[in-house]
Amino acid sequence: MYNAKAYSAASATSPLASTVIARRDPTPNDVQIEILFCGICHSDLHQVRNEWSNVMPTVYPCVPGHEIVGRVTKVGSAVTRFKPGDFAAVGCMVDSDRTCPACKAGLEQFCPNFTLTYNFPDKHLGGVTYGGYSDSVVVDQHFVLCVPSNLNLAGAAPLLCAGITTYSPMRHWGVTKGKKVGVVGLGGLGHMGVKFAHALGAHTIVFTTSPGKKEDALRLGADEVILSRNADEMAKHAGSFDFILDAVSAEHDINAYIQLLARDGNLVLVGAPEKPLALSAIGLLFARRSVSGSLIGGIAETQEMLDFCGKHNITSDVEVIPIQKVNEAYERLLKADVKYRFSIDMASLKSE
């Protein structure tokens, strides 16, 4: 074991503050990474404030962060894919059982025995796993990703959650050239959805309630922008979308978007609104449409996504902050006051 610097919350109402945590010494299959950047995901805030107490109660102290990029500092004897000095990344998971049907299908995100990057039982040290708001992490090589060397590291960090969450459903439901794709909700997830849909060659349309977001949507790669409150504009697109990515976490009317799907079209939810959504069956029946959910992605697909980003030079639009501003960033996140993701420069932790 060794000590690592980190930021942790001591309770649901405490601000995040500087601390020291224990990390394991690398086992033969482990990769030790010096964390350079860690993205801030809305999940971090939910977990820190124990807002998921009914399904995943928070164990304190809690060190969040699952959008991790850094440099390999040490590898175990059985590690073949990494060597010290390589850029590496870690996402939402650090382990799984490797034997269940989901794992065998490369879909570790659906493994009933996965280990999430933070606030999950730590099989090595006991207690719970600690995430990426830290200067160092040790992770089994199977859950460590390679980062293409051309990518900006601060912008690459959010790919590990916001990126794979939007890339995976597009690949699964066949977003390609010739398809008409919509993105609802231009935030941390949605802005990645626009970049991926565009790079995959789809005709990409952003739905927004704010005329002010139009310019930015076009800059991100949208071919068109639809003001979702304009019923006439919406009606013009009825029955025409092959796929719509719905990245809205607040309550909203999904039926308005279902009506825009073509036959066999799919509305995929990647946000998780707290209250149930109202679903009209008729909208599904009349064109054999579907509403689905999707959750991050498997490890192989995460690597595929990173390689795709390398090829197309895709990163998240980030505002880089020092870790000392993390509590302020959380407050701004609640007001959607960020374009489009915060990325913590972990060099700032050295001064703690």
Next chain:
Amino acid sequence: MYNAKAYSAASATSPLASTVIARRDPTPNDVQIEILFCGICHSDLHQVRNEWSNVMPTVYPCVPGHEIVGRVTKVGSAVTRFKPGDFAAVGCMVDSDRTCPACKAGLEQFCPNFTLTYNFPDKHLGGVTYGGYSDSVVVDQHFVLCVPSNLNLAGAAPLLCAGITTYSPMRHWGVTKGKKVGVVGLGGLGHMGVKFAHALGAHTIVFTTSPGKKEDALRLGADEVILSRNADEMAKHAGSFDFILDAVSAEHDINAYIQLLARDGNLVLVGAPEKPLALSAIGLLFARRSVSGSLIGGIAETQEMLDFCGKHNITSDVEVIPIQKVNEAYERLLKADVKYRFSIDMASLKSE
């Protein structure tokens, strides 16, 4: 033109009563059919009582009926697949544009220009189309199906709507041997779903709120019956179903069934509850599940379904009634007092 006997409603509040309607003389592509049996679908009742006034207002007089089987009495000069004396059937559609992408894909049910069997503009005679509560009908050969000669005709009639409505989604979403399939709602649609799932080789489980339905579900082909109000029994099956057919038209909790779906599993709605259903996004996200809708089936698939029924000797469980009891049957339908579909013996119309 010639006169045909029929039963029609004169208004939303009138009982169905004996009448005479005009049918066209067969054109070169038409098949004239002496109707022997016509099933009663809940749609008939909705349409007769103008309960869909906002989307498909009823034009009176209204002659419902879209589960038609009979005997060919005359064919046009271009008709090759039928000859007088053949058994033939007609379902929910009597025409479509034949040129749109849906038609070209054999999915006439999604053609934007289809003609439904009743209460739709009649391109030949003007006014609206008249359905199968009649002694005769004339239909373009493309929309006429062959009825396997081994099937009981009274029981075959409901295959044209209840049958294809449940068969089509099972084929589309790959119900086969080795799959675990659920059916929610053991009524006109549901009981066909059980027969098809069983005949397709799936492990078939019926969900019911009534312990009294268990025996009948097993008789219809179910391998197991789950009392949906028993939370423990439901929990035992969490995450295990590949496909669930939801044939409930009343308000109900779909999330309880979504939780039972395996990864990539699909809950398919074939009923159309009036009010929106409450949908929990989380249930979809955590196993990439989908909720979809399905609507009858295309013409080629309807023929495939009838041939499948011929091979497996599948018909609907029907209570045969004379047309004079149709108003009484509607009242019983509202109380779900039928096992499982009414089939009108059209010979009874001769005495009118």
